[in-house]
Amino acid sequence: MPVQEISDLDIESRRALAAAAGEFAAEGALGDTVLADAGACLPDVLAARLNSAVRPPDPGVGYRVVRGLFTEFGDQGPTPLHWRETDRERCAPFDIGLAMVASLVGRVFGWADQQDGRIVHNILPSPGCEEMQIGASSTTPLAWHTEDAFHPDRADLLLLACVRNPDAVGSRLSTVASAKLGERDIGRLLEPQVVILPDDSYEDDHAELRERIGMATLWPRRGSLGLRYDPSYTQHLTEDAAFRAAYQELGRALEDGSFIVPLAPGDLLIIDNDAAVHGRVAFQPRYDGTDRWLKRVLVRSPQARPEREQREHGYQQRQVDAYRTQLPLPM
Numbered sequence: 072m073p074v075q076e077i078s079d080l081d082i083e084s085r086r087a088l089a090a091a092a093g094e095f096a097a098e099g100a101l102g103d104t105v106l107a108d109a110g111a112c113l114p115d116v117l118a119a120r121l122n123s124a125v126r127p128p129d130p131g132v133g134y135r136v137v138r139g140l141f142t143e144f145g146d147q148g149p150t151p152l153h154w155r156e157t158d159r160e161r162c163a164p165f166d167i168g169l170a171m172v173a174s175l176v177g178r179v180f181g182w183a184d185q186q187d188g189r190i191v192h193n194i195l196p197s198p199g200c201e202e203m204q205i206g207a208s209s210t211t212p213l214a215w216h217t218e219d220a221f222h223p224d225r226a227d228l229l230l231l232a233c234v235r236n237p238d239a240v241g242s243r244l245s246t247v248a249s250a251k252l253g254e255r256d257i258g259r260l261l262e263p264q265v266v267i268l269p270d271d272s273y274e275d276d277h278a279e280l281r282e283r284i285g286m287a288t289l290w291p292r293r294g295s296l297g298l299r300y301d302p303s304y305t306q307h308l309t310e311d312a313a314f315r316a317a318y319q320e321l322g323r324a325l326e327d328g329s330f331i332v333p334l335a336p337g338d339l340l341i342i343d344n345d346a347a348v349h350g351r352v353a354f355q356p357r358y359d360g361t362d363r364w365l366k367r368v369l370v371r372s373p374q375a376r377p378e379r380e381q382r383e384h385g386y387q388q389r390q391v392d393a394y395r396t397q398l399p400l401p402m
């Protein structure tokens with residue numbers, strides 16, 4: 072494993088976070104709505120302590136783990152079989168805590184066509200999805216990907232909070248900083264020669280029909296490189312053998328530099344979505360309420376990206392602004 076960034080937060084602060092989130096929940100807030108309430112703020116002392124522990128990772132490292140941040144939120148109930156079956160009232164304190172922590176590192180948002188526009192996503196294995204390339208899969212490895220790589224306004228920070236992980240199913244990471252690539256391959260991957268389609272967690276049956284605007288796989292970024300990579304949903308715009316070889320070489324280099332971040336209940340993983348790709352090893356779901364369960368929040372800080380990305384249509388996927396809406400309504 073490369074250099075790690077691991078933070079801790081003292082137990083009093085963790086309890087204070089759970090208590091503050093519990094109060095907002097008692098007033099009727101949910102993780103999906105709390106940021107739209109301008110009055111819902113964390114106490115200054117707690118926010119300051121959180122700010123020192125929940126910092127964005129260095130791009131050269133690509134991730135940070137905040138150990139045990141959510142250990143004081145109690146039991147969230149059995150792992151549901153589908154994200155839609157999550158009990159949002161019961162999970163409200165945990166979800167609120169995660170949303171508020173995420174809000175400390177950037178602007179929190181969701182997608183209208185993903186998980187019903189919710190702000191706090193539930194990542195858990197679902198019957199029928201075992202072999203898919205989405206977070207609800209299980210028995211097939213989740214391949215390397217940049218989160219929402221298809222969209223120019225994708226998150227640059229991805230927060231994953233662990234509710235339970237009894238089999239220590241690993242989250243896999245690999246960073247562009249540690250990928251050993253030649254200058255020529257880097258040069259080719261800077262060219263906008265691929266298109267990336269939305270993954271199957273989005274409701275878009277027309278993605279293949281939309282205008283194909285070339286996307287670059289790498290871009291220069293503050294002394295390092297940015298990375299946009301999701302080979303499972305990528306089409307090449309060129310037959311050029313040298314480009315295809317460079318793309319393959321990137322996959323090999325990411326595989327060579329891969330490592331597993333173990334997550335225990337209460338841990339928070341922050342991924343720099345421009346510096347690191349992530350995936351997951353295969354595992355056998357039990358569907359008995361004890362399966363691995365993560366909660367995910369998307370954040371835009373924002374960091375600079377290639378200007379040409381602003382010409383992209385993003386497949387008409389619309390963001391949900393966590394600060395301006397009371398949506399999504401409980402179902």
Ligand SMILES: [Fe+2]
Nearest residue numbers: 216217218349
């Ligand atoms: Fe992902």
